[in-house]
Amino acid sequence: MTVKHLSVEYNKVNERGTFSPGDIISGRVIVVTSKETKVQCFLVRAKGKAEVTWYEQEGQTTVFHSNKKKYFYFEHIILQDKNKGDGSEIISHGRNVYPFTFKIPNIDMPSSYEGKWGKITYSLRAQLTQSIWLVHKTKIEFPFLTKSEFPFASKSEMIIIGLKEQQCATRISFYGSGKVTMNVTSEKMGVKQGEAIGVSVEVLNDSVRTVTPKFYLCEKQTFVAQSKRTVHTNDILFGSGDSVPAETSRTITKVLSIPPQTPPTFFNCCMMKLEYRLKVTLDVPLARDPEIKLPLIILLGSPKAHQQKPKRSIWFRKLP
Known part of the structure; x- marks a missing residue:
């Protein structure tokens, strides 16, 4: 395998290391290869979502309950071959760094949270596709804080x-x-x-x-x-x-x-x-x-x- 390392890093914008609606999140994708490497597609994504999942026993039947909500989804293509499949794009031998920037939507979104049967996550993901059989992925979550001083105000x-x-x-x-x-x-x-x-x-x-x-x-x-x-x-x-x-x-x-x-x-x-x-x-x-x-x-x-x-x-x- 020519891809030896793939990672995503982001720059902090405050002493907490957190992000809020309207913030700019920038960073870099780092790829280390052992030689020149042909790729079909190389991209980085930013995503915010909430999901819940739990099981209930109803008699002899196990019932599965789940739901998801996407707050935002952005995709930035770093490299993609023009013919979408011939592997014409090249990553140089050694360490390669590719910067990216996303703007988080300025809308009301809940803070990062992980509970018993659900979680709210905000993440950056990079994916490097060499072929249909060889896909490299990496992911990092970043802490997110709502802008609302009282995220319960709508309740009462x-x-x-x-x-x-x-x-x-x-x-x-x-x-x-x-x-x-x-x-x-x-x-x-x-x-x-x-x-x-x-x-x-x-x-x-x-x-x-x-x-x-x-x-x-x-x-x-x-x-x-x-x-x-x-x-x-x-x-x-x-x-x-x-x-x-x-x-x-x-x-x-x-x-x-x-x-x-x-x-x-x-x-x-x-x-x-x-x-x-x-x-x-x-x-x-x-x-x-x-x-x-x-x-x-x-x-x-x-x-x-x-x-x-x-x-x-x-x-x-x-x-x-």
Whole structure:
């Protein structure tokens, strides 16, 4: 084989190394050959797409669900023989570099994402065809970020209004002759990647059991194909608070840090969406654990979000 190496490289346009709608992506295709090589066609493509795939068992039948959406597709022909098949184009011996440039459409597109049964990818692909039996291919994905500051705004304008507002909820559970009341307050509904959020739990334990609050980040991935819908959920444990003995009350405040690599909330893809909840449960021995879920929007953080120091003091209004 005369083609020893084929690769695609691109130039970064910012410190994140990401691209957004309207950006120019430029780079080069590198080919290394052991001697002069005849080619039929040599091209590079840029593509953005979303795809979902999953299986369901319906009785004795396995049903396959899938869907795809193409956001853009561009093709640049580097070399192609004039007679489309006689191999008249030549690549010189050694290392050869071919530049390319594409402009990403300035339209609303979701950020790169990979979930349980679907993914959103943006890629560059090069293909070198020597003959119908000898085709060389290579591919590289590049990270893409939506321009929308709120990629969930179309879901509800009220979400944006409530991003900085406190969220509160109450749950009362009965155990035998006693009851446990749990009041949960989160500092706000919107938090950036890598930031911290304060959560306060007031527990009035009038039962004979010791209860312990636990804190979770609940992730919900939704996928849609051919009018069918499937959901994948995942609970990430943040940690536990101090136990509340029987016949006592206590307020526990905890600062929860959102991991910087957590994908932001989004709704701007017709085939999938990503949502979060903040869940607080009370671990009750030999009983069903009561829980409270509060809405949580994770926003895109800054490039240095992981260097931010966690907040040390959180103030809450007094719970009723």
